[in-house]
Amino acid sequence: xxxxxxxxxxxxxxxxxxxxxxxxxxxxxxxxxxxxxxxxxxxxxxxxxxxxxxxxxxxxxxxxxxxxxxxxxxxxxxxxxxxxxxxxxxxxxxxxxxxxxxxxxxxxxxxxxxxxxxxxxxxxxxxxxxxxxxxxxxxxxxxxxxxxxxxxxxxxxxxxxxxxxxxxxxxxxxxxxxxxxxxxxxxxxxxxxxxxxxxxxxxxxxxxxxxxxxxxxxxxxxxxxxxxxxxxxxxxxxxxxxxxxxxxxxxxxxxxxxxxxxxxxxxxxxxxxxxxxxxxxxxxxxxxxxxxxxxxxxxxxxxxx
Numbered sequence: 349x350x351x352x353x354x355x356x357x358x359x360x361x362x363x364x365x366x367x368x369x370x371x372x373x374x375x376x377x378x379x380x381x382x383x384x385x386x387x388x389x390x391x392x393x394x395x396x397x398x399x400x401x402x403x404x405x406x407x408x409x410x411x412x413x414x415x416x417x418x419x420x421x422x423x424x425x426x427x428x429x430x431x432x433x434x435x436x437x438x439x440x441x442x443x444x445x446x447x448x449x450x451x452x453x454x455x456x457x458x459x460x461x462x463x464x465x466x467x468x469x470x471x472x473x474x475x476x477x478x479x480x481x482x483x484x485x486x487x488x489x490x491x492x493x494x495x496x497x498x499x500x501x502x503x504x505x506x507x508x509x510x511x512x513x514x515x516x517x518x519x520x521x522x523x524x525x526x527x528x529x530x531x532x533x534x535x536x537x538x539x540x541x542x543x544x545x546x547x548x549x550x551x552x553x554x555x556x557x558x559x560x561x562x563x564x565x566x567x568x569x570x571x572x573x574x575x576x577x578x579x580x581x582x583x584x585x586x587x588x589x590x591x592x593x594x595x596x597x598x599x600x601x602x603x604x605x606x607x608x609x610x611x612x613x614x615x616x617x618x619x620x621x622x623x624x625x626x627x628x629x630x631x632x633x634x635x636x637x638x639x640x641x642x643x644x645x646x647x648x649x650x651x652x653x
Contacts, residue, residue: 357381393444397428404429426570430561433600439466446475454630455603457482492645495523497584497622500615500642502531502607504628510539514546521625525582529615531607532575540577549579555611558598576611586618593618606630616641 352364359373360381373381403411415422431444434451439462446465449472450458461478464470470478499522503513518528528549532540544550555576599608615624629646 357384390443391440393428394432394438394447396425397430397432400425401429401433423570426561433561435462437462439463442466443472445472446470449475449479453479453482454606492521492625492627492643494623495526496521496625496643497523497526498615498619498624499526499528500612500624500626501529502626502628502630505533505536510536510542513540513543516547516627518547518549519581521627522581523622525584526580527584527586527619528577528579528581529611530577530579532577534571534573534575537575544579547579547581549581551577552580553578554595555593555614556596557608557611558596560598560600584619587620588617612642 354364354368355362356370358377358381359369359371360377361368361370400411403414407414412422414420415425427448428444431448431451432438435447435458436455437459438447442462442465446462450461453461461475461482464478465475499518503509522528528547530540530543541551555578557574557576559572559574561572593614597608597610597614599610601608612626623643624641625643625645627645629644
């Protein structure tokens with residue numbers, strides 16, 4: 349372990365075992381020391397997250413050797429790295445916990461809530477309330493009309509997610525021969541099968557998205573993947589089967605809370621004609637082709653850029 353070098357703060361000194369008083373600190377010195385300590389506490393988690401993120405990217409095969417059990421906790425560092433990767437517009441005067449609370453939202457929502465937290469000095473509890481309101485405050489980005497050959501879904505998962513998906517009127521939106529691509533976290537991989545019979549579909553395959561970052565615990569593991577289930581109603585053979593697409597896709601998410609555009613590109617290649625719809629959409633597809641060929645039905649945050 350690297351030897352500790354004392355840090356002087358006016359009439360105080362930070363030593364390895366704590367805070368040492370050196371002389372008779374004035375009120376102004378006490379105030380300055382307290383503010384400095386608070387600022388370090390506010391920033392340390394972000395610094396560690398950035399360091400761990402850089403270590404993973406710079407030393408992908410050996411970064412774990414940097415862990416010192418005496419001073420590091422792998423799960424904590426991974427969580428710090430997740431937050432700093434997802435939250436781009438950092439507000440230095442807002443706590444790390446507030447940034448952690450908004451990490452699951454899209455970038456415009458993150459920016460709006462963090463700016464409000466700074467301007468109004470919101471507590472972490474108040475920030476979490478804003479996050480819940482942002483999740484509910486949605487507007488339709490389109491409407492499903494008629495039946496589609498391909499459907500793509502990235503729903504929010506919670507305690508009642510499977511029940512809600514079972515009740516989703518998917519059959520009325522599909523042609524008799526259609527393909528459905530449904531995102532499913534590892535935690536719901538088994539229970540999601542109840543949805544198949546409700547929708548009148550069967551599973552023909554699945555993509556595994558290697559997210560390249562910690563997404564949360566699942567049993568005894570640090571989960572770094574999600575499933576994109578490939579379901580079919582009737583017969584819906586892909587238009588382009590060769591060259592075959594790899595089942596494992598390793599790519600980082602470009603935007604927090606949004607799946608990589610790579611998967612829509614894969615679907616477009618597999619099914620190069622026919623009407624396509626995305627339900628639970630958080631934005632319209634990134635490419636001009638996607639905006640022409642897809643109908644986007646779902647939610648995005650009101651006022652989102």
